[in-house]
Amino acid sequence: MTDFIPTPTAPAPDILRCAYMEVVVTDLAASRAFYVDVLGLIVTEEDESAIHLRTFEEFIHHNLVLRQGAIAAVAALSYRVRAREDLDRAVTFYEELGCRVERRAEGFTKGIGDSVRVEDPLGFPYEFFHDVQHVERLAWRYDLYTPGALVRLDHFNQMTPDVRRAVSYMEDLGFRVTEDIQDAEGTVYAAWMRRKPTVHDTAMTGGDGPRLHHIAFATHEKHNIIAICDKLGALRRSDAIERGPGRHGVSNAFYLYLRDPDGHRVEIYTQDYYTGDPDNPVVTWDVHDNQRRDWWGNPVVPSWYTEASLVLDLDGSPQPVAARTDASEMAVTIGADGFSYTRPDDASDELPSWKQGEYKLGHRL
């Protein structure tokens, strides 16, 4: 049985959107080469210990902070709130939950003012802020665009052992579910949740956690994503491509997953849909539907299911990782005991050899 997190009596802060992530990298120069030279993120400010990066359409100081450190991990998932008073609400909300809370009037990173950081009930380092330095929105600066220009931070994706428990807490925090993956028994394998009216500001992916599954940046069109792959090939860095490009079933977006020099996963993402109405229909996918993760039925590599980034507590130490409590999505869809189908109503449906990927190993050996 899920051990639900109690709903605070205090109101949740009014969150606008996911705003930035702070990531510890072990070789700042190597990370700069990846995020700036290859992906083309804009440097707002940098020094020897940290680089503050933003996307082309952003007007706040940064969407990503790379900080040199000893252990590759995520230091903060940061959300912008509507007003300064929402920081007080965040403090009260998390204190009622018994979480460790730290507030700094001067902010934790450059360009950001008064901020609240917490170790949330799932073990993630969440940050909330309102005050921020404005910088030039480069949306019209087509003289600076690369073929794969990243225009917005789109979302985070977190790995956590119990998705139902995580969703319940996130709903208390004011998020709404837009899509999820379940099985006939009601096990939830992943859920997508939003504040801004896109498919998500963050998602909860079932797995050993707390860990960060990925951060996602948006491009304008599908060819922009293809251009990133082509460039990686030209630089003989194609091994940074972990999965895709492809079309998601969930979210209907076109996607690509990369791994940065520390193994942090980065998604490039484009074209999901408007979800801002309160009665926006929730889409629930069957975990055995072979098009849920990739609309074209292309196999998901095992590393995508199993690998993720450590997250830090407020002292900068890695949070311990707890094992997934429910069934594993990888196990129930592939391998000797798992199955997937293309056509739900076709009892004899079996994936052709080229769609079994590396999963039905038992069938092949």
Next chain:
Amino acid sequence: MTDFIPTPTAPAPDILRCAYMEVVVTDLAASRAFYVDVLGLIVTEEDESAIHLRTFEEFIHHNLVLRQGAIAAVAALSYRVRAREDLDRAVTFYEELGCRVERRAEGFTKGIGDSVRVEDPLGFPYEFFHDVQHVERLAWRYDLYTPGALVRLDHFNQMTPDVRRAVSYMEDLGFRVTEDIQDAEGTVYAAWMRRKPTVHDTAMTGGDGPRLHHIAFATHEKHNIIAICDKLGALRRSDAIERGPGRHGVSNAFYLYLRDPDGHRVEIYTQDYYTGDPDNPVVTWDVHDNQRRDWWGNPVVPSWYTEASLVLDLDGSPQPVAARTDASEMAVTIGADGFSYTRPDDASDELPSWKQGEYKLGHRL
């Protein structure tokens, strides 16, 4: 001096987004051919007198109602509100403004429930509703997509004599300005305002009004817009293309303007930017900047400035049209007394012959 509309003491309804437009057309079959056969909008429901259409990503009953009638005009600009109570707020808000208000529990069009229609202070037939019939969101139905598939209703654009006055009223109604066009004297020529976090749900364009300048639908990518042009050429209906395709300065979106069989203007639009933060920077364009309306400096045809659709009062009679009170954008940018520049800091800047379009007639004749 602008005669401002007083701010009601009653709170405004909480508007989610522009949701649909009801349009009177004089030849329903001809309009069906245009909107369904050419543009590929989805028919939710139709009979001999009306057709209810939606876009591929929509889950509410319709985004456009075509109704057979004697006079081509716009019967309603309809917004969805967050909750039923917002309909009460709408009634109170507009009654305080002295507007004519009509509420129908059964709605004014099929698929929509309890609705409030008003003749707003600017003379436009605004509608508000919450209850609505859900229909299949066809986002994943790529078997039905055409090369120019329309995926969302994006915005309305209204023509009104005094833009400052209109903006002030719309701000009272809860809208925020994202961009506008002004001159050095502070004359406002047009303003873009949003509820959902895009550049606009509606815009106010200075001109004789109240009239409807256009309705805009979104596509995913720029090639979708080009495909619509190509199809119109193949059908020998290229004369439906009034302006574009091109890149807007304002909004940074890629655009195309069409004229339907009654002359109603339809924009196809893609790729503006996120505006949902309360301190989202407002972009003010100089009316003499030749890239404000078209980022490539291509000329705007005069019809685009001068022609627009009549709007109806709640009895179905056309609203009388009042003349623009401030200076005309067309007059101040072209012709003997107007001017436009490409480089604001270049005193000697003069447009080359091919950019003067049909405007600097005095120079050519």
Next chain:
Amino acid sequence: MTDFIPTPTAPAPDILRCAYMEVVVTDLAASRAFYVDVLGLIVTEEDESAIHLRTFEEFIHHNLVLRQGAIAAVAALSYRVRAREDLDRAVTFYEELGCRVERRAEGFTKGIGDSVRVEDPLGFPYEFFHDVQHVERLAWRYDLYTPGALVRLDHFNQMTPDVRRAVSYMEDLGFRVTEDIQDAEGTVYAAWMRRKPTVHDTAMTGGDGPRLHHIAFATHEKHNIIAICDKLGALRRSDAIERGPGRHGVSNAFYLYLRDPDGHRVEIYTQDYYTGDPDNPVVTWDVHDNQRRDWWGNPVVPSWYTEASLVLDLDGSPQPVAARTDASEMAVTIGADGFSYTRPDDASDELPSWKQGEYKLGHRL
């Protein structure tokens, strides 16, 4: 040692381009659904036993003939020659090679006139023709275009045991090599050859043969290929996708491989380069270069290497299949004894887990 085919003293026919393929399918209705309803090829003419299809930019009668039959196989790979006299040359050329030759003044398929069919030295049913019925070139008919419109037949790809032997014969026939895959010992794993100035009209892929590896159609842009995948997903036919989409190293084209209802492989292809100069540089790829088949280093599914279509002799019986004589590309690049690299100069280079695909099974089990 390669047993080379002697060079005829007679001149080769002047071949313009690959023109069409005749394929035997076991369920004509199922094949029609695939090629017409899903892929959108244009029906020029059809009856109960055969369907003649063409692409949007074609002006000759067809690019593909589907013929109902008992055994799924390829009946003809057909090339158009410059003039009628080239048919006489084809007869003389192949008779000198000792091949079986059949000429029919009325042609072998509808819409085609005087034709020569041969069982070529590699065992393939090659056809040559000049006279052909012209039909409407639908290039401008954008009212008929689908999001994944196929605009040209691009090339064939043949599987044959000894690639050097095959290339030598094809050069005698007037083809030129544009790219190939070799190893340090000079083993040739595949070669691409052209008459028209693209990367190929046909390719020779090392493997058990004679078999047909695939037929390829061109689209205009990359998004057209993505649209085909999306549509297959919507139709719950994503299991027709065998490999891709992706970027080829060889040819630099963007690609997708499908399998039709009989398992015949179809490539969708876009954007290779001009090769028409006599000194066009030949590009030779190292078989161990992990970007040669997919520029992004994504794994090639084993079925793509091993499965192919039977070809028929002039009596309509399947040609016997001989085993590959040289090393297998799959064996030398994957598995216990094979290897691939991303960076040729990096001795320690090893593919990350997600790039090893299903190949390095020994490492995983």
Next chain:
Amino acid sequence: MTDFIPTPTAPAPDILRCAYMEVVVTDLAASRAFYVDVLGLIVTEEDESAIHLRTFEEFIHHNLVLRQGAIAAVAALSYRVRAREDLDRAVTFYEELGCRVERRAEGFTKGIGDSVRVEDPLGFPYEFFHDVQHVERLAWRYDLYTPGALVRLDHFNQMTPDVRRAVSYMEDLGFRVTEDIQDAEGTVYAAWMRRKPTVHDTAMTGGDGPRLHHIAFATHEKHNIIAICDKLGALRRSDAIERGPGRHGVSNAFYLYLRDPDGHRVEIYTQDYYTGDPDNPVVTWDVHDNQRRDWWGNPVVPSWYTEASLVLDLDGSPQPVAARTDASEMAVTIGADGFSYTRPDDASDELPSWKQGEYKLGHRL
């Protein structure tokens, strides 16, 4: 009556393709900024007096030479021939025509070997060469690509008074007509001719000449052309855009016309069709068809019809310009005496106000 140029008895050289153009520019730094910094052409070699540029898919030394000089003009339209002997053929062919011929074993520009330059019967400086220095084909260098990367030289376009006369001579030189524009009386307004199997290597446009109408480079996709426009806007150089972007009727390609700092016209072009068969159907357009020049019926600016670059004789002096002898395309399609239609079978067809462009001035004033 057309005064036809006699057909030489000597065979024509075997021309492969248009290969490069040499252009005199009056401010080399300004031209470098345009062609290199804005358009992204690759510098193969440069010094103070000349810059040699190529496209991403080119393997010969250059496609464009910019040479500093006093008078903006075109010094050579250069074609590559199949073999060295074709240079002898070129000499004989043009000497028989009584043309001035100059041959230089060391070539006229860097990177090119033995070359023949002539003042051709139409007054154009034509060059032929075979030997050329090979350079790296950058097709796979996606790390260098810009959003509007130019990948090939596609064609030239020449302005000449008598198109029938020009076509007859070009057919003698081995070119084939693919499309043309005529009226009911048989007047030819323009013709497109090819050696390589695209719509053209050069076109003859009726007008005062000899002058160079434009040089055209190819991109891969339509969005690449849009990216060039967007970048020009960002650089506040949008006044370099003369016409488009749009879809051609003739050629079916997507296009954009720019003007370089000297006024030389440059087209960016993508996606015409294969024309390599000897019986490739010629498409003849009615000069009154409003979709012939722009498939969307958008108006052609007058400068596009009237302005062009001077061409030089072999001494480097501008060739005198002779007036168009037949009717002017601009005059017969616009203005008081001209007309255009969208639907050929619609007697009452009249363009709407927004399609009349700047032409039907008489109707508007």
